[in-house]
Amino acid sequence: MEAFFNHLNPAIIRRVMRKMNQKEFEDCMKFIVDQALKLEPGTKRDMYVSMFGWCQEYHRKAFAKKEPSLF
Numbered sequence: 001m002e003a004f005f006n007h008l009n010p011a012i013i014r015r016v017m018r019k020m021n022q023k024e025f026e027d028c029m030k031f032i033v034d035q036a037l038k039l040e041p042g043t044k045r046d047m048y049v050s051m052f053g054w055c056q057e058y059h060r061k062a063f064a065k066k067e068p069s070l071f
Helices: 002-006 010-018 022-038 043-062
Strands: none
Touching: 002 010, 002 022, 010 043, 022 043
16 A cells, blocks of 8 residues: 555545545555654655545545435
């Protein structure tokens, strides 16, 4: 998975992640968090921190538990 994140533009990574199912998406989120915690402060770490912020928001919207409808 590291090669996927190291060789692609963050916009491309987000586009690919939007097509993932919930399990794949959460696996990527875990990888992103691990990298952000492991790396020294700098551009690459900043990219992972920014990507995690996007992941949290997207996950909340895309995989939110739907309330049962009465209709």
